Amino acid sequence: MEGPPVTVEGDWSPAQTKTLKNKLQIYFQSKKKSSGGDCRVEAEEGAPRAAVYFSSEEVRARVLARKNHEIILDNKTIKLRLSSEPVSPV
Secondary structure (H helix, E strand, O other): OOOOEEEOOOOHHHHHHHHHHHHHHHHOOHHHHHHHOOEEEEOOOOOOOOEEEEOHHHHHHHHOOOOHHHHHHEEEEEEEEEEEEOOOOH
């Protein structure tokens, strides 16, 4: 059962949304990279924001407890800002 989403924000362009969604999926499924686990990602078209739904509250808590999250997108390091508060669509 999924818990509430973790909101992920970063400096990526709308054109990168599809690639970003795949990168976030891989990143947050990796226990080694993000302390994550089984999850699904929903990225907002045109917004620098995504929602990650983890299958367990334990995994969600581990990810939120980790201080630094970053991915490499188009040879550029993107720092990710995580929040446990859901962000309503703009």
